[in-house]
Amino acid sequence: MKLTNDIRRQLLQNMLMAREFDNAMLRLYRQGKAFGGVYSQLGNEATSVGSAYALDTKRDVLFPMHRNIGSHFVFGQDVDTLMINHLARQGSQMRGTDGTGHYADPAKRIYGNVSHLGAMIPVAAGFSMADQLRGVTTVSMTYIGDGGSQVGEVHEALNFAAVRKLPLILIIENNQYAYSTPNSMEFACENLSDRAKGYGMAGETIDGTDVELVLKTCTEAVERARRGEGPTMVECVTMRMRGHAEHDDFSYVPKVLLEEWKRKDPVENYISKIVKAKIMSADEITTLREKTLSDMIAAIDRTLELPYPEAEEGFKNVFIED
Amino acid sequence: MKLTNDIRRQLLQNMLMAREFDNAMLRLYRQGKAFGGVYSQLGNEATSVGSAYALDTKRDVLFPMHRNIGSHFVFGQDVDTLMINHLARQGSQMRGTDGTGHYADPAKRIYGNVSHLGAMIPVAAGFSMADQLRGVTTVSMTYIGDGGSQVGEVHEALNFAAVRKLPLILIIENNQYAYSTPNSMEFACENLSDRAKGYGMAGETIDGTDVELVLKTCTEAVERARRGEGPTMVECVTMRMRGHAEHDDFSYVPKVLLEEWKRKDPVENYISKIVKAKIMSADEITTLREKTLSDMIAAIDRTLELPYPEAEEGFKNVFIED
């Protein structure tokens, strides 16, 4: 994929949407109107957007995790649908049975997560396997954290995918913390991508705040997958710039660490780059940004006007009967 | 540990016991007197014996798997106890509730396996952790196969052990097959010990038919563990020279492979070495071997005379009440 200015604009736009989604949700939380967890993905925009952008949204499939709002946007999810699903209002594809990012939208080729970390990785592998059996290559991209990487199912899924040369791409979002637990208490290897070799798959650790680098690395992974060379693991190093969810004051994170990472802000840095390269002007970006935030807030406001789904929905669809 | 001739004789003796245990059980199976599975460990003697021999049987602890008869002997298990446990006769430490190698003998510091592959690895880690919390270093040694290595709990346990620098040694017995499934369909990495780096632990792949090499490598692992440097993974490459259990004709194994590995027979080759080095004469070894087999058979015969435990044992000890 050649990086055109058009692509650069799209990367930025998607990152801004992710960022402003966060800001809008934060506002909601502070107003006491959000329920369930509000999981900020501040600092993670480049990883979500750059990775998903490497896929073909018409052929491939996305299994995002709780901090991958950017990936949803790349896959063309519209803000209203996302909000309605998130806040479990009438019209939600989940009919109120679930919320946050747990929805699936098969038409958009998005299959959301469950809370149990790692549980969807074997599922993503199996989705690709079905097409592999049909002789079609459908790349599945999914995500896991520096904490979730320790779950046994991650191991089983990666080994399985490597043995069957499945076109699975696992993005490891190493954002330094798993809830309050730092990397040093989650694992003892140097890089989580050191695990790739042990599965016989490709793997790399990269700066997850550099959207173009993420895109480039993931594009290579997609190409490898399309050539039938199996799965890849890409560890994107970032920082979770807020608490685990908004109830968490993250006082366990050293302030200096946050300051250091603030300098690597994926959105601000990319804006500088775009402006410096004269792809967009600072004003254009400010306008875009404001519009993005106001779109988000408008979508939230529209969503909050919607009632919750009818109680009777709770009694439907435990089984699908045809 | 300096390799004295006395040690060499003990290594041989333990390997012979393992080998003749197998022969005795085979005979039993052919007579239709064995029930449950008869899992031969032919070809695995050097791995079991060499690894367990690296431990201090008074301080350390053994969590053997289904093909580690040799390890039991190194830990001083006597043949009658083993047989009674194996065949679930009266006097079994398991009172008939379980059989084969599933027994525990805390006095001998042996804690047997459960059938679920990999399930005892976190348990072994926890055993060491208890002593680590007390400031004592107790090395736990446990085992897993080339197949069982894919189980999620193995991953969780190894990562956990590495993070907490537990003195855990995992011997991976890569005997080429998991039941009928060859290595190529179990994993896609080159060596299973390639996984060590991904946990931040030491790891090595060695010839598992060379008892002295196994002992040397495991001795280093034990020393590392005692220095507080955490777990080690030792992949011992061997060949399962018979079926998964005796009901299995292993026709899926290419004959040439068996012939090739027959030349690497850990027991025969060690005998040659011992004889060549004039540590024992061929005659002495033949005598030892015959006596070992007849001891095994005698123990079996004694065991078979014992009745099964009383039915009422089945209703006891679901809980331990004090």
Place this chain on the structure above:
Amino acid sequence: MAVLTYLEAIADGIRHEMQRDPSVFMIGEDIGVYGGAFKLTKGFLDEFGPQRVIDAPISEAAIVGASIGAALNGMRPVAEMQFMDFVTNGFNQIVTVAGTTAYRWGIPVPMVVRGPSGGGVGANPFHSRNSENWFVHATGVKVVCPAFPDDAKGLMISAIRDQNPVVFYEHKGLYRKIKGEVPEGEHVVPFGTVRVVREGTDVSVIAYGSAVHMALEAAIELEKSIGLSVEVVDIRTLVPFDEEGVLRSVRKTGRVVVAHEASLTGGFGGEIVARISDKAFTFLDAPVKRVAAFDSPTPFAPTLEKAVLPNADKVAEAIREVAAF
């Protein structure tokens, strides 16, 4: 109609669906070249090839999880647990993912998790478990426990065609012991209907799986010895449960024994009794008795195993008790 063993009948059902529907495939450990630990899939690899008879690494979570993913993508996987006991390693996938997907997403997850369960064959605590009620209580998972070859085939075909995750409990003790006539070709036994395997008027035994055979043996024995007329109802599918089918028998006899091989406490027997005692209270002439395994792991030694598991004698004793009440 051919006479098949219970095992052959299951294989026949799967084969029928694989021949009919290219989206059906099998996945499990040692099911290909080896033909499965019980040789149930013998010949499948040759007939269907390695793309449809997939030998997987020892990874129950990956096997179940990949099956879920394949099902989401239009396939109909039939996943084998080499022994049903090992489903504990794939448990999270079944209860957390498979069982909640229809409810949350409205997307079908048509898949079968199947394998040999049950005791009485001198295996050990880890090769004998009857865990069906875990999945009954999971929500969103169908649970099937056939007792006869024809049902085993017909229910397997229904399981594969179902739009939902189905956990299919085969009883390893019945695999070769139970033979019967099985319709060739298409033979669908719908979920959610009991089978009255023996008519009777004095006492009803409600059972499933291996316990149906214990009940039949007891019924024959008691008819011969004391002329008691015992009805045996095989519920066949636990989810969906044919409550009305059970109640019909209960209303007729007014005396009931519920039997299963799984351990007593917290088992599906309690559910059956609760439904009966709620919906047929006024028809009951005696307390409902349950016959089930003692609440322990299934022991290894034959003396202990026999003592702990239910059998025809224990069922007969319970029948006598409710008959005499």
Place this chain on the structure above:
Amino acid sequence: MAVLTYLEAIADGIRHEMQRDPSVFMIGEDIGVYGGAFKLTKGFLDEFGPQRVIDAPISEAAIVGASIGAALNGMRPVAEMQFMDFVTNGFNQIVTVAGTTAYRWGIPVPMVVRGPSGGGVGANPFHSRNSENWFVHATGVKVVCPAFPDDAKGLMISAIRDQNPVVFYEHKGLYRKIKGEVPEGEHVVPFGTVRVVREGTDVSVIAYGSAVHMALEAAIELEKSIGLSVEVVDIRTLVPFDEEGVLRSVRKTGRVVVAHEASLTGGFGGEIVARISDKAFTFLDAPVKRVAAFDSPTPFAPTLEKAVLPNADKVAEAIREVAAF
């Protein structure tokens, strides 16, 4: 006696045992520096240090498995599941290893697996499950579901002192909502005895966990509105189960409602009904009714969640029904 919340009482029980017995330690995710997702272990790290308040990687199987190993080696681990739902990832360790060890080896495995369970707080299907009956049916595992702060403390102390694996279900909806007087220091509530939390003569409600509070609310309501005298029996521990304690109440009233928050089918309610209908048949004047959640995952939206879960009104309705029979 101090007035503590349910959450504080649990913490008090654990703290008491940790002060008393150096072999007790805690392990879980984010229980140290952070003090746990619900802040139940706030201050524990400072008081006991990182060797006894262990922050583990996200690995429920390793957490439970390592606890088993530590228990085999003389310790008394208290393992936290951040939400009880995640016990599905450690499920194999509990049912396969912990639950079979006493039986097979005769060696104690004194350990507690504890954590927040239950719904009604607008969490989601993966943060609301009531899975206690899985472990009831596992054999070899004790199961505790306290409803009140004093019991929560006293049962926690018993759980930690028990020689066997105990799964301890805390209800997250009660954590801060329910307060009560709790004896300071040593306070042991033995396993296997019911607590009659309200005496009554017309109808018995047998319940545990959050359902006890629904039952109490219903009882008060019905006394006020129609002068009905409802006895509420909190069974507190499912394994061991105080059958006689339940029967005592049943024999007195002859009319029974069984209530739990877990989904209906395959739940522990069936077990309770089966015991009652077996052992107190002649005392029953009405069918035993169960009140439980609808058989689905616990939905997220408040409208749906409220509809699906049981509550005081639904319990009251069932009581009216059995009273009117």
